[in-house]
Amino acid sequence: MIKNIIFDFGDIFINLDKEATYKEMAKLGVTEISEDMVAVYHQYEKGLISTDEFISFYDEKFPNIKREELVFAWNAILLDFPKKRLEFLKELSESKKYRLFLLSNTNDLHISWIQGNWGMELYNEFKGYFEQFYLSHEINFRKPDTEIYEFVLTENNLKAEETLFVDDLEINTIAAQELGIKTWNLIPGEEDVVELFTKNKL
Known part of the structure; x- marks a missing residue:
């Protein structure tokens, strides 16, 4: 489960x-x-x-x-943030059914652009829906290194078999699977995170 x-x-x-x-x-x-x-x-x-x-x-x-x-x-890599995804995340967070975490390979220039483009109010709202908000440049690990997944599991007392990891890069989901974490390798353009429950039968 x-x-x-x-x-x-x-x-x-x-x-x-x-x-x-x-x-x-x-x-x-x-x-x-x-x-x-x-x-x-x-x-x-x-x-x-x-x-x-x-x-x-x-x-x-x-x-x-x-x-x-x-x-x-x-x-230039950074584009838009569809509102439906924020609404989905808000509903998921408010349901209290799952512990939610963000784990991203993100550098200081990118996160600074996001904060400026979104505005801090939206950025902090988004961040607030997660129990922990892990950015690679802040924790000194990056995916797909095994250490980053072990860090998140250990820091939060998570059991791998009770954890789902959602990422668009197969190399990252494979690394997580090797630790026993359930994964969804989401394919951008073909799938959307708002389909989480229909795609994964949670």
């Missing part, structure tokens, strides 16, 4: 255009994603380097790119 639900953020609640950042970076002349860029990105997503350090890395690597151009390109 499912008692706990852990939700991802991007393409679960807020829509994403996963190719947008690559396209915007290409316009700035960055057409190859090197290993050191991926490594720095992962460090940033884990909160192991600051936003200034992250941007400085690109300043040194691509001195012709302005800071504001990089920030715009970086945040």
Whole structure:
């Protein structure tokens, strides 16, 4: 019996255009994603380097790119937040049937954009529907590393077999399954989180 639900953020609640950042970076002349860029990105997503350090890395690597151009390109992935998903989450939270958690690979630039775009009132309302709101850059773990799932389970005394994890990336749901967590690998564009009960028979 499912008692706990852990939700991802991007393409679960807020829509994403996963190719947008690559396209915007290409316009700035960055057409190859090197290993050191991926490594720095992962460090940033884990909160192991600051936003200034992250941007400085690109300043040194691509001195012709302005800071504001990089920030715009970086945040281009972020789209809209459909109202129906907020209403669904509110009803789910108010039902008190499940313990709700958010677990997202999110960096400081992205969450700052979301707070500015949504406004803090909406952001805090959204955040308030979860018992815990885990962002990778704040807890120093990222999916699909095993440690991040173990952290959430341990911190909240959750049993894996009583927990459902909803994420749009199969690599993340597979990692959770290996710990015994039930999963829904939601396919953006074909499925929506508001279909949680029809898709998963909770």
